Amino acid sequence: MNAIYSSADIRKIEQAALRNAPPYSLMQRAGHAAAQAALRILPGPAHAATILVLAGPGNNGGDALEAAASLTRAGAEAVVLPHADPAGLPTDPASALKRAQQHGVHLMPPEQFAEIDSSQWTLVIDGLFGIGLARALGDDLQPLVQAVNAMQCPVLALDVPSGLDADTGTVIGAAGGGIAVAATHTITFIADKAGLHTGDGPDYAGQVEVARLGIADNYFPAAHMWLNQPALFAERLQPRRRNTHKGSFGDVAVIGGAAGMGAAPILAARAAAKCGAGRVFIGYAENPPAYDSAQPELMCRHADDLDFSTATLVVGTGLGMADTALALLARALDAPSWLVLDADALNLLARQPLLQQQVAQRQHGVLMTPHPLEAARLLGVSTSEIQADRVSAARKLARHFNAVVVLKGAGSIIARADGAAVINPTGNPALATAGSGDVLSGICSALLAQGWPHWEAALAAVWLHGRAADQLVEQGVGPVGLTASELIPEVRFLINQLIQENAS
DSSP: OOBBOOHHHHHHHHHHHHHTSOTTHHHHHHHHHHHHHHHHHOSSOGGGOEEEEEEOSSHHHHHHHHHHHHHHHTTOEEEEEEOSOGGGOOHHHHHHHHHHHHTTOEEOOGGGGGGGGGSOOSEEEEESOOTTOOSOOOTTTHHHHHHHHTOSSOEEEESSOTTBOTTTOOBTTGGGTOOOOOOSEEEEESSBOGGGTSTTHHHHHOEEEEEOTTOOGGGSOOOSEEEOOGGGTGGGOOOOOSSOOGGGGOEEEEEEOOTTOTHHHHHHHHHHHHTTOSEEEEEESSOOOSOOTTOTTSEEEEGGGSOTTSSEEEEOTTOOSSHHHHHHHHHHHHSSSOEEEOTHHHHHHHTOHHHHHHHHHOSSOEEEOOOHHHHHHHHTSOHHHHHHTHHHHHHHHHHHHTSEEEEOSTTOEEEOTTSOEEEOOOOOGGGOSTTHHHHHHHHHHHHHHTTOOHHHHHHHHHHHHHHHHHHHHHTTOOSTTOOHHHHHHHHHHHHHHHHHHHHO
16 A cells, blocks of 8 residues: 655655665665656657756755766766755765766756756756755746746656645745746655645646655554555445345435525435435425436435434535524434535534534544635634645544544545545546535445445545546546536446456
8 A cells, every 4th residue: 555654754764774775875776766767758769868857955966866877878868957066965965976977967057057948858857856845946946947847848856846845735935936846757755745646746746656765664664644545445345245125225314405505415415326325315404306307216305304313414515504504413413323524514513613522522423524615614724724734634623523534625635533644646627616525425425324434435435536537537528517417427337346346
């Protein structure tokens, strides 16, 4: 499983490994891995490639110099633009510079910087700064990064795109005009980093691969964060027994649908039905329709007429903020049922500290699916503070509510109260459309109704939701104009496909 570590943990792993490895060996391994990644990216043979290598003043620059030497040996023309005084380099980067010169790597004088955007580069390698960068890129580097970001060629970042926070996925100093390298590919060293997969990270890191650099498993502490993948919930992907009936797969009741918002619970309910729940009810806050003409299997009722104790509950989709909505939420919190809280249920909770305590003290599990604004209201902070450290925000919510929390967005975060967190890599901008969150809530409820634990249900629902959008885009449906209802049959297909693959 793809574990994710913090920058602080990775430094400790590296330091421990270096104590038992020959000097300079990890830098050589990193440079070799980077060169091999570069060769895979090149559109043609190495001897036809002209590669611009940006080398910073620290170990990241040393890795870049090692990569340049390896690429030169492979027949490429590697041109290094150093951003450091050679006389002031630390020991290992200084050794890398010497090796690069011995292998005939061309060092571009800084005064030739103005010429780089007039050259036809096959590839750019970003080795300016790695995980050690703590401040925004300076004014001296911003024109260089802007020039690289404007180039029409692949860009390979080493460890992390320069200017991107490896832990949070934010561009360092963005509020003050900070900038980062927009890579098409990133090869990250030792272990994966959260910032490559959430927030701005996916837009700047591109395709990510991990190079362990031959460091043995015993140097790695127990992981508390992972990248989401079916292996994390595969145990629950079991074929259905023949001797079953609709009661075997549980009931879902979606509670919402205030005036003007009647479609939101329909989307959640349709998703629940097509993701395997045995029966699905919609409990309307007011004026229930007789039935859903597109999905007549759904049973539409007034919420007051439903038994909240016998179904997995989805509360909040189109619920509104009226007193009647608050009463329905309070009733749901009292029920001995599995519970998914979304949308207006979260907004109501943000105004009700006593109900927040009730959520945290429930004996039956709670799964919450806030978007950043809803998360900000629940934590009493700004949306920008949530987005500045999405992993930390999700963990705070999970601890506060003793719940499994899905913080939605680019690289959705799934967190639980013990601090475990998972970052979801599936999905694309097609999901930025009205109703997609309602569909996600419906998927969660269907899995819970079928007996999945909250943690695995959240992991699977978020992965499936994102992967459905990815497959639709691959088929030419979106990302522009994809609608939430189009996700539902694709998710159903994926669930059945995963079950078949898991059984074979």
